[in-house]
Amino acid sequence: MSDAPFVARDRAWHPPALSPAYRTSVSRSPRHAPISFPQTLSETTGPVFGHDLPGPRDNDLIHNFAAPGAAAIGPRIIVHGRVTEETGRPVPGALLEVWQANAGGRYRHRKEGYIAPLDPNFGGCGRVITDADGAYHLRTVQPGAYPWPNGGNDWRPAHIHFSVFGSGFGQRLITQMYFEGDPLIWRCPILQAIPSEAAVKTLIATLDMRASVPMDCLAYRFDIVLRGRRQTLFENRMEGG
DSSP: OOSSOOOOOOTTTSOOSOOTTSTHHHHHSOSSOOOOOOOOHHHHHOOOOOTTOOOTTTTBTTTTTSOTTOOOOSOEEEEEEEEEOTTSOBOTTOEEEEEEOOTTSOOSSTTOOOOSOOOTTOOOEEEEEOOTTSEEEEEEEOOOOEEOTTSSSOEEOSEEEEEEEOSSTTOEEEEEEEETTOTTGGGOHHHHTOSOHHHHHTTEEEEOGGGOBTTTBEEEEOOEEOSSTTOOOOOSOTTOO
């Protein structure tokens, strides 16, 4: 996440743009060979955000949208981990933005088609900046699975979306975090498009009982690796880094 040139993705690790079982990829995939453009100085060095943006409750999705004295409905969880480079060196000062469905599998947006009810005390988004050790910490509710109009009876596994911002305009990586033990992970057409089982496993958070809070929250650990053979799988455009 420095001002070094962006690194092209490993095509054997990331999924192909065209995966017919993932129906919308047919219309969204490129019809011609990708073209790479030289990176401009503003793309690699231009500032994206200030370090005073997150508020005191931005990393607490249980309460950051709730009415006074209220809280989101659902199993309460902690999500924590570190953002590192391929050598294990921490990435401090990275802005993580997250968004997710509520405990019933419903998103808060106008085009949501699922009939599960909205939670009036859950907005479904938050943000946090990594500390000097590259660590982050979020409190939320475990999202529910939901159906989607891909096949006859396809369901998305429970997941949380992560956006990782660096120090430049072009330094944004997007991924999804899944939950250890969810049987829907290996049935999802989106995840089935990923050619490597090891790559899929980089997206699965592990249950961390040591970080859990008795009578309050279970905890899941999700580390994000930016480059190298252990890189977390990212869903950015095919020509991106």
